[in-house]
Amino acid sequence: MAAPTPGRAAGTSEARHGAGTKSERTRERIVDATARALNARGYAGARLSDIAEIAEVQAPAIYYYFSSRDELIEEAVSVGLARTMELMSEALAQVPDGTPPMNRIRVAVAAHLNTLLTHSDHAAAAIRTVPQLPKEMRERQFDAQRAYLAIWRALLDDARTSGDLAQDIDVRAALMVVLGALNWTVEWWDPERGSLETVITTAQTLIEHGLAA
Amino acid sequence: MAAPTPGRAAGTSEARHGAGTKSERTRERIVDATARALNARGYAGARLSDIAEIAEVQAPAIYYYFSSRDELIEEAVSVGLARTMELMSEALAQVPDGTPPMNRIRVAVAAHLNTLLTHSDHAAAAIRTVPQLPKEMRERQFDAQRAYLAIWRALLDDARTSGDLAQDIDVRAALMVVLGALNWTVEWWDPERGSLETVITTAQTLIEHGLAA
Amino acid sequence: MAAPTPGRAAGTSEARHGAGTKSERTRERIVDATARALNARGYAGARLSDIAEIAEVQAPAIYYYFSSRDELIEEAVSVGLARTMELMSEALAQVPDGTPPMNRIRVAVAAHLNTLLTHSDHAAAAIRTVPQLPKEMRERQFDAQRAYLAIWRALLDDARTSGDLAQDIDVRAALMVVLGALNWTVEWWDPERGSLETVITTAQTLIEHGLAA
Amino acid sequence: MAAPTPGRAAGTSEARHGAGTKSERTRERIVDATARALNARGYAGARLSDIAEIAEVQAPAIYYYFSSRDELIEEAVSVGLARTMELMSEALAQVPDGTPPMNRIRVAVAAHLNTLLTHSDHAAAAIRTVPQLPKEMRERQFDAQRAYLAIWRALLDDARTSGDLAQDIDVRAALMVVLGALNWTVEWWDPERGSLETVITTAQTLIEHGLAA
DNA sequence: CATGAATGAGGTTTCATTCAT
DNA sequence: GATGAATGAAACCTCATTCAT
Numbered sequence: 001m002a003a004p005t006p007g008r009a010a011g012t013s014e015a016r017h018g019a020g021t022k023s024e025r026t027r028e029r030i031v032d033a034t035a036r037a038l039n040a041r042g043y044a045g046a047r048l049s050d051i052a053e054i055a056e057v058q059a060p061a062i063y064y065y066f067s068s069r070d071e072l073i074e075e076a077v078s079v080g081l082a083r084t085m086e087l088m089s090e091a092l093a094q095v096p097d098g099t100p101p102m103n104r105i106r107v108a109v110a111a112h113l114n115t116l117l118t119h120s121d122h123a124a125a126a127i128r129t130v131p132q133l134p135k136e137m138r139e140r141q142f143d144a145q146r147a148y149l150a151i152w153r154a155l156l157d158d159a160r161t162s163g164d165l166a167q168d169i170d171v172r173a174a175l176m177v178v179l180g181a182l183n184w185t186v187e188w189w190d191p192e193r194g195s196l197e198t199v200i201t202t203a204q205t206l207i208e209h210g211l212a213a
Numbered sequence: 214m215a216a217p218t219p220g221r222a223a224g225t226s227e228a229r230h231g232a233g234t235k236s237e238r239t240r241e242r243i244v245d246a247t248a249r250a251l252n253a254r255g256y257a258g259a260r261l262s263d264i265a266e267i268a269e270v271q272a273p274a275i276y277y278y279f280s281s282r283d284e285l286i287e288e289a290v291s292v293g294l295a296r297t298m299e300l301m302s303e304a305l306a307q308v309p310d311g312t313p314p315m316n317r318i319r320v321a322v323a324a325h326l327n328t329l330l331t332h333s334d335h336a337a338a339a340i341r342t343v344p345q346l347p348k349e350m351r352e353r354q355f356d357a358q359r360a361y362l363a364i365w366r367a368l369l370d371d372a373r374t375s376g377d378l379a380q381d382i383d384v385r386a387a388l389m390v391v392l393g394a395l396n397w398t399v400e401w402w403d404p405e406r407g408s409l410e411t412v413i414t415t416a417q418t419l420i421e422h423g424l425a426a
Numbered sequence: 427m428a429a430p431t432p433g434r435a436a437g438t439s440e441a442r443h444g445a446g447t448k449s450e451r452t453r454e455r456i457v458d459a460t461a462r463a464l465n466a467r468g469y470a471g472a473r474l475s476d477i478a479e480i481a482e483v484q485a486p487a488i489y490y491y492f493s494s495r496d497e498l499i500e501e502a503v504s505v506g507l508a509r510t511m512e513l514m515s516e517a518l519a520q521v522p523d524g525t526p527p528m529n530r531i532r533v534a535v536a537a538h539l540n541t542l543l544t545h546s547d548h549a550a551a552a553i554r555t556v557p558q559l560p561k562e563m564r565e566r567q568f569d570a571q572r573a574y575l576a577i578w579r580a581l582l583d584d585a586r587t588s589g590d591l592a593q594d595i596d597v598r599a600a601l602m603v604v605l606g607a608l609n610w611t612v613e614w615w616d617p618e619r620g621s622l623e624t625v626i627t628t629a630q631t632l633i634e635h636g637l638a639a
Numbered sequence: 640m641a642a643p644t645p646g647r648a649a650g651t652s653e654a655r656h657g658a659g660t661k662s663e664r665t666r667e668r669i670v671d672a673t674a675r676a677l678n679a680r681g682y683a684g685a686r687l688s689d690i691a692e693i694a695e696v697q698a699p700a701i702y703y704y705f706s707s708r709d710e711l712i713e714e715a716v717s718v719g720l721a722r723t724m725e726l727m728s729e730a731l732a733q734v735p736d737g738t739p740p741m742n743r744i745r746v747a748v749a750a751h752l753n754t755l756l757t758h759s760d761h762a763a764a765a766i767r768t769v770p771q772l773p774k775e776m777r778e779r780q781f782d783a784q785r786a787y788l789a790i791w792r793a794l795l796d797d798a799r800t801s802g803d804l805a806q807d808i809d810v811r812a813a814l815m816v817v818l819g820a821l822n823w824t825v826e827w828w829d830p831e832r833g834s835l836e837t838v839i840t841t842a843q844t845l846i847e848h849g850l851a852a
Numbered sequence: 853c854a855t856g857a858a859t860g861a862g863g864t865t866t867c868a869t870t871c872a873t
Numbered sequence: 874g875a876t877g878a879a880t881g882a883a884a885c886c887t888c889a890t891t892c893a894t
Contacts (some may be wrong), residue, residue, distance in 0.1 A: 023857070042345050045257025048885065058859055060886075069885065131400050132255050166418065173415035176401045177394045184393025187344045194386060202386040205379065210423030236874070261868060273869080274875050282868060449878070468771050471683025474864065486865080487879055495864065557826050558681050592844065599841040602827045603820045610819025613770045620812060628812040631805065636849030662853075687889060699890080700854055708889060 027065045029055040031122075034076040038125040039186075043073065043132040073129075074137050080126025081144040087115045087123075088151060101159035102212065106204045108155055112182050113200050117189055124186050152179065159211065166213045178207050240278045242268040247289035248338040252399075256286065256345040286342075287350050293339025294357040300328045300336075301364060314372035315425065319417045321368055325395050326413050330402055337399050365392065372424065379426045391420050453491045455481040457548075460502040464551040465612075469499065469558040499555075500563050506552025507570040513541045513549075514577060527585035528638065532630045534581055538608050539626050543615055550612050578605065585637065592639045604633055666704045668694040673715035674760035678825075682712065682771040712768075713776050719765025720783040726754045726762075727790060740798035741851065745843045747794055751821050752839050756828055763825050791818065798850065805852045817846050 020028075033054035037046035048069055052059040066072040091111035095104055115123045130138060130145070152175055159165040182203060189199055233241075246267035250259035261282055265272040279285040304324035308317055328336045343351060343358065365388055372378040395416060402412055446454075459480035463472035474495055478485040492498040517537035521530055541549045556564060556571070578601055585591040608629060615625055659667075672693035676685035687708055691698040705711040730750035734743055754762045769777060769784065791814055798804040821842060828838055 026857080042255045042257055044255055045345070047883090049883090060860080060888090061858055063886070064857065132258065166422070169418060170407075170411050170415050173407060173411050174419060176398070177412075177416050177419055180397025180400070181390045181394035184397050185389070187393070188389045194383075198383050198386050199390075202383050203390050205382060206387060206390055206423035207419075208423075209379070209425065210419035210421075212422065239874085260866090262866095271876055272867095273871090273877085276869075277874065452878080468681045468683055470681055471771070473862095475862090484880055486867090486881080489865070490878065558684065592848070595844060596833075596837050596841050599833060599837050600845060602824070603838075603842050603845055606823025606826070607816045607820035610823050611815070613819070614815045620809075624809050624812050625816075628809050629816050631808060632813060632816055632846075632849035634849075635805070635851065636845035636847075638848065665853085686887090688887095697855055698888090699856085699892090702890075703853065 026055075026057065026061070030057065030062055030065060030072070031076050031079060034072055035080060035121040035125040038073065038076060038129045039121055043129050046073065070134070070137060073133075074140065076122060077126045077129055077133070077137075077141060078144065080120065080122030080124070081141060081148065083120045084112070084115050084123045084126065085144070085148050085151075087111055087119060088148070092151070100164065101155065101162050102164050102208055105155050105159065105211070106208060108152065109178075109182065109204050109207055110200050112179075113185060113196070113203060116182070116186055117196060117199070127183050128186060149175070149179075156211075164213060165211055169211065174211065178211075181207070239268075239270065239274070243270065243275055243278060243285070244289050244292060245334065247285055248293060248334040251286065251289060251338040251342045252334055256342050259286065283347070283350060286346075287353065289335060290339045290342055290346070290350075290354055291357065293333065293335030293337070294354060294361065296333045297325070297328050297336045297339065298357070298361050298364075300324055300332060301361070305364070313377065314368065314375050315377050315421055318368050318372065318424070319421060321365065322391075322395065322417050322420055323413050325392075326398060326409070326416060329395070329399055330409060330412070340396050341399060362388070369424075377426060378424055382424065387424065391424075394420070452481075452483065452487070456483065456488055456491060456498070457502050457505060460498055461506060461547040461551040464499065464502060464555045465547055469555050472499065496560070496563060499559075500566065502548060503552045503555055503559070503563075503567060504570065506546065506548030506550070507567060507574065509546045510538070510541050510549045510552065511570070511574050511577075513537055513545060514574070518577070526590065527581065527588050528590050528634055531581050531585065531637070532634060534578065535604075535608065535630050535633055536626050538605075539611060539622070539629060542608070542612055543622060543625070553609050554612060575601070575605075582637075590639060591637055595637065600637065604637075607633070665694075665696065665700070669696065669701055669704060669711065670715050670718060671760065673711055674719060674764040677712065677715060677764040677768045678760055682768050685712065709773070709776060712772075713779065715761060716765045716768055716772070716776075716780060717783065719759065719761030719763070720780060720787065722759045723751070723754050723762040723765065724783070724787050724790075726750055726758060727787070731790070739803065740794065740801050741803050741847055744794050744798065744850070745847060747791065748817075748821065748843050748846055749839050751818075752824060752835070752842060755821070755825055756835060756838070766822050767825060788814070795850075803852060804850055808850065813850065817850075820846070 030051065033051045034046065036054055037050045040046075041050070048059045048062060051072070052062060055062075062072060066075065088108065088111050091107055092104065095107050099107075116127065117124075126141075130141060133141070153171070156165065156171050156175055160171060165171075185199055185203075189196075243264065246264045247259065249267055250263045253259070254263070261272045261275060264285070265275060268275075275285060279288065301321065301324050304320055305317065308320050312320075329340065330337075339354075343354060346354070366384070369378065369384050369388055373384060378384075398412060398416075402409075456477065459477045460472065462480055463476045466472070467476070474485045474488060477498075478488060481488075488498060492501065514534065514537050517533055518530065521533050525533075542553065543550075552567075556567060559567070579597070582591065582597050582601055586597060591597075611625060611629075615622075669690065672690045673685065675693055676689045679685075680689070687698045687701060690711070691701060694701075701711060705714065727747065727750050730746055731743065734746050738746075755766065756763075765780075769780060772780070792810070795804065795810050795814055799810060804810075824838055824842075828835075
């Protein structure tokens, strides 16, 4: 169900090896192509003909797998949100018990940026496209978004409980400010002008110090 | 063929009060409407018919003032960047000489958020739309963007010079992370769910602590 | 609102002289063209490109007047039913009071056939197309159909009351059989192989004798 | 390239009992489904996917039996005409020699209506669809139609010869008017609102009296 | 004998744009 | 200074048809 972006380092879960029947692979190519088109042109600008070209099929072939443009786009966004969630969960699962909250937040920052900037066109597409979606579609993705926010919220709440978070900070606002800093990287980071490590380290430092008591 | 574009006073404050001839006011309504449409649907999704409806004119009327959709959009974006710059300059101009760099940064944060979230659809449109623009158009706005970035860059450089900035921070990356945090507020801030003050204060705190030595 | 079929003998009511603004005339041409296309190919087969060609406009021009293919088709059918009704009313209005029921039925037969076979593409289109329409559209034309049937029904009821109608006849069934005989003429009558007068006379004779006591 | 069309027993009565190999039965289901689709949506509106669904096969399976949509439709229409002819012949064959012409016409009326309204989707499809067919296809069915018309024509000619037919009637026109009355029943008869007997009796009475001297 | 997968042709519809008024 | 009317280009989508399996 989850699809690799060809020519990119694949993630770790077995579902992402491009295996499966030819039909499954074609479907995956189409969803992948959609994510790329959404990144390049946004919701209104992503044309089926572009998507078809990227996926190396004829445009009507898309209708063999999806019954409308919107259904396809929704699938791509939905996969993106799921991917983001999944990679975040994996990253946090590997953190040893007893790790201080601030360190877990650093892990989360790195995971989010890695997902967004290198692991998944889908994740970037989802995050950047959601605000442009028609209301009904956006609402249908609401739960997935909320679940992801809840993970972050728990991280900040832990920090507050343990006294590591500055007392005067509004947790909700702080969370959104932090996520904004991370999400916006998609708009400016250029792998040729600065390393991903620099971005991650800078974000981690700023966020940790910014939040700390 | 080129339309008269009377009194292109865009960006000067008097132009913002609906003054001038009827023609000037219509032109302004169209540019304002464009900013709103860009915010609502992005570059590809902003239709001339939408814009016309918001501006309360018929679509062909737009061609009296602009020779193409792209020219209009570019004007709206350009006005937005100018507005952002202008409001930032005004804010910083009011800061007394000798104010410590970090405090000036706090002022800049407040000015940016005020502009974005309450003073100007154009600013928000410009900032959110620029990444979606066709390459040539984006490049033509490059100088304006760079000038704005330069203001911020100077603020951070001052902080570094005065030793107020953490030593291990990459200034360029830090600046983009900070601006991302601010720009993304447009996507989530809802005046009915939290005060603007909270957003500004939270952002100021996070950023100041995040950057501080 | 009512449109003439160019090149055909126009009806009598002033609304049908092709007058009006240029816009009204274009709209009429489109509705007329639709009636012709419906006659030629039926509901599913009538293509907008055909209609546009007959009306001598480009296909998208149709959308200036109608918001969808179905809306246009419904208008054409609706005009056809109205035309049928109108011509029938005019014909019956000219029959002197005191005319025996059977003679009025003869007038109605002639009126129906005249409308169908020479006065109006719309009438023929309406009658032949209605059974093919999507359910919702068909139901919306139900009232108009019923009103027309009611006129006929009244004619037959009068005949029954005056004892001119054979006693053993089921009025509803007889009415439908009669109308079927008339409506089907569209499928076979060829002006080059037999005169309209022959058709009308034959139908009148058959129907009068068929119904008579 | 041409598909084997095994056992084209269409029109013979045993073929109508679902006998034969599985292949023959599938072919029959497809032709039956086509007749139904033609009745429901007409020539242009009958989609292969509809037909396939009714026949409970996948659309490409149709190409095993027919080499194109038109060939299939032509077959369905052709079967319909043959069926009509066949049932009429059977009915008339059972009429004792020496039966007066008018009584034979009553038998024909009953046979035609029975065929159309209860015995065969194909007959209804053929009769209603023929006028919509592309010219070449229609012409290919011309002989079958003419043969059927000839039967009716002979019935009327007999009546004229024997003096039972009104002298002033044009036989050709009268025949078409009569058949129209019968054919149109498909458009309005609803088994739930009136019995078939009523329809048949009414038609017989009207037609007999209508034609009689 | 039948299907899953895909395609080419062509349909309806949208939209920026033009032009006479 | 603005609009009603219309168009060309191109979008989404449907459908008959093909082909490997």
